[in-house]
Amino acid sequence: MMKVIFAMAFATTSFLTFAQVERKLFTMEKNHNPGNIMMIHTQTDQDCKFVTSKKNNENNFLEFYWIMDFGNSKKDVHPLIRDEIKKRVSFAGINNRSDSFRVTLNDLKELRHDLTDTTMEIIGEMNQGKCGVKSMLTLGASGNYRKMDLERTYCEVSKNLIGLPNGCNTLLLEGKDASNGELIKVTFKKK
Numbered sequence: 001m002m003k004v005i006f007a008m009a010f011a012t013t014s015f016l017t018f019a020q021v022e023r024k025l026f027t028m029e030k031n032h033n034p035g036n037i038m039m040i041h042t043q044t045d046q047d048c049k050f051v052t053s054k055k056n057n058e059n060n061f062l063e064f065y066w067i068m069d070f071g072n073s074k075k076d077v078h079p080l081i082r083d084e085i086k087k088r089v090s091f092a093g094i095n096n097r098s099d100s101f102r103v104t105l106n107d108l109k110e111l112r113h114d115l116t117d118t119t120m121e122i123i124g125e126m127n128q129g130k131c132g133v134k135s136m137l138t139l140g141a142s143g144n145y146r147k148m149d150l151e152r153t154y155c156e157v158s159k160n161l162i163g164l165p166n167g168c169n170t171l172l173l174e175g176k177d178a179s180n181g182e183l184i185k186v187t188f189k190k191k
Contacts, residue, residue: 021046031154039065039067064077152175172186
């Protein structure tokens with residue numbers, strides 16, 4: 001009986017040690033196929049430390065999936081689209097404590113903006129025993145230099161001659177002010 005209890009306790013401890021929880025970072029939306037929303041997420045362990053996902057035979061701190069048909073279904077991202085999204089939202093390094101990493105928003109390179117840095121910090125913090133994750137971006141003068149916890153990007157796409165999207169005419173960034181929780185929206189236009 002004692003061996004069974006010990007084995008159950010060990011199995012439970014092992015499960016908790018390796019448990020990973022998906023944490024939403026922000027969504028990427030666009031006017032082209034507006035019912036399809038790209039979810040950008042990461043994973044943490046029970047200590048709110050970022051861990052890599054083993055999905056797609058890669059070690060990634062960022063993962064993606066589609067919410068399709070205005071929220072009625074979830075779908076994996078095709079590998080070619082996934083590679084393009086990884087270029088637009090690119091991992092830029094993790095700190096030694098694994099509680100913060102950086103992500104560059106490369107869509108902003110095509111737009112006129114007043115940000116001094118297009119890289120945001122993804123932060124994992126324990127608060128009253130619960131893990132919370134924030135996507136912090138420092139705004140420029142148009143956003144009063146506030147720190148925004150980014151929740152959503154919305155791109156008004158331009159299209160090529162055959163009607164396929166080929167970039168953003170305008171990009172809306174939406175989130176909450178890190179200091180007071182107020183909603184912030186800033187829009188940047190194509191160069």
